[in-house]
Amino acid sequence: MSTAEKPPFYSTYSPNIPEILWKNKLTIAITTYQAGKVIFISANSENGLIQLPRDFKKAMGMAYHNGKMAIATREEVVVLKNTPSLAKGYPKMPNTYSGLFMPRALYFTGEVDIHDMAWGQDGLWGVNTRFSCLSLINDEYSFEPKWQPKFISDLVPEDRCHLNGMAMKNGSPEYVTALGSSDSALGWRPNKTTGGVLIHVPSGEIITSGLAMPHSPRIEGTKLFVLLSATGELISVDQQTGKYDVVTKIPGFVRGMARYGNLLFIGLSKMRKTSATFKDLPIAQESVFPGVVVVDANTGKIVGHIKYENSLEEIYDIKVISNMARPGILGVNTDDHRNGLSLPNQGFWAIPQEEGENPTAE
Template structure:
């Protein structure tokens, strides 16, 4: 048997129709393969994926036509230019949206996890320095908030702060971490049962002994969260920190977004030689990597996309509402440098003809 080609995937028959009906596409980040991948419906029967290379992409943030991507040592802000999409030189009359790099913050290595737009601007979970950070042109980051048990900002990943939820007013509201120690990587000691949920405003722990919490998200009906070690999708009662399990998936769940009554959850395989997760309840069943769609009224999975090759670990997932065939440019092929966007018009630079080029000698 010939093995499937790299980045092969399968999907449930209803996925193309579901994305068409919801009028959206899906973006995922996979730091393991160094890509941001966009999934769209080609028609009612076919999906299409568009992978783009980024250096260890992690958190994704979307707001007002901007898609931010946290990478190994940069925070890249891309902006949607629909007028450029239609005339994209490599594939014209194909895309309805095109995210083009506009700003890059050279942050240095911070191990940024979740990032999100807030009323404070773009906020990132700065895992290495155990704090929430904002960004500008003066520093690698500015400390916006840190847990009360973190005594100083050092690049020691003391509690593995990883997730951030924004409330309806745009305030950073809840964070998740894998522990509450104040020493370098102390969270590893009891990682599978030492996770916490914190209220940012009160700087207090409202839930503890959580099995590897990730991806807290506030929706109209409350706070949702993923428990990676058990594969559970949960709703949290913030008054007492207790939670109800909505559904359980066969995978290490991390990365979640919602549109209407549908919840999209990213699942990852666990590394066979992982010493950190080998005792996790989900370890034996964590054999698929991809996207699961949950129909919220029933709590049941109703669709999926599963990778067969190449991709084993995902970090984040974002719904791209109203975008049926999006594209995103990176820095690798320099295509973004051919774009010129003004407040009134957009242009793709024309390649210079050889006879118009000046000869330069030294």
């Protein structure tokens, strides 16, 4: 089958991926800003996968906690809630979904280039890359700045260090990654392959420097994992000394990571040869396909993969949704979600009224 004959987002995968998702009732969620999509990947049997792409303009970071999902888009953050009472009766696909993520709130942040996000004790945190700070996302302001690196002198929209990744601990940001420690507009770019830093948020101290485009720090148990995008390496960092070991090397630009058990699901992007930012990276020649790789965190071995063959080139974030074998999701670009009415213990799908009709008017 030629590329032209393949359906959008056509993918191939190792045989164990459907088995892992099917047996554990898992769904993988990925964002791709290049294609403007959030894609749910679920198993429809022990042997097959099914995908559900939805439009979200320049989809970047995601947060997921207790059935709630937040998605950073170009100018907004969309908050969705799993609504089981509406899933079974979804008019377009009845008796299909094990859950249904419905839009519940929209925060108008403006174009601040939010990367990683996570819910914590104080609310919804976002890495505000354009302003080089950590922000809370709420209905008070476009964003509420709460922390910035010591080397950032002003709160200005200049993307001075390309702050991008955030690891949470006990409900608060614990570590962040940045592609440099510059205090000038886009100052991270000249040394992007060697200037990356890992910063301890409570103290503000840089614990590791000289990193090759670090992204997606994640605290998993006692371990701190970080992806080095420019070299395709997954590293484990000693939180006391800042020294790190390479867990494994992956053939591509790695960014976006989530864990289930001993498995790390890692996003893989294919470098655009026309990109001024990416074309000269060490990993550019090895970056052969976009998709997802699964790594055994205990052994460092790659144990599975999903490979996209068209439509998708770059992945930013990835989450693993547990206890939902095949959830649905509705975006905000169509009217479908407006007809789903959810109450604390029940839900209704309304019948759209004709324009001008008001059945409650006398």
